Amino acid sequence: MVWVMLAGAIAAEVVGTTAMKYSDGFSRLWPSLITVAGYLLAFGLLAQTLKTMSVGTAYAVWAGAGTAVVAAIGMVVFGEAVTAAKLLGIALVIAGVLVLNLGGATH
Numbered sequence: 001m002v003w004v005m006l007a008g009a010i011a012a013e014v015v016g017t018t019a020m021k022y023s024d025g026f027s028r029l030w031p032s033l034i035t036v037a038g039y040l041l042a043f044g045l046l047a048q049t050l051k052t053m054s055v056g057t058a059y060a061v062w063a064g065a066g067t068a069v070v071a072a073i074g075m076v077v078f079g080e081a082v083t084a085a086k087l088l089g090i091a092l093v094i095a096g097v098l099v100l101n102l103g104g105a106t107h
Helices: 002-022 029-049 057-077 084-102
Strands: none
Touching: 002 029, 002 057, 029 057, 057 084
16 A cells, blocks of 8 residues: 555656646646645655655655656657657666665665
């Protein structure tokens, strides 16, 4: 169940960040409200996750997965350049999260 909550926290953060792009600097109401709601939900779920998962593992997965997904959304949805450096960066973020998890982090 803890991984489901963490996945929800990641999804909420990704939705909030994507909505922030559409908020036009918080000048558009609905995308701005979605941004705030997304981040409130993300932090709430992350806080619940931290009750049973180590902070290093939870935060690494949350931040790493969020970063990788938002970078991919930027390239696919917003037409940002797909470069070897960006793809390498995403791969390194994922590798870093895997190394932390395989390192056997405990509470």
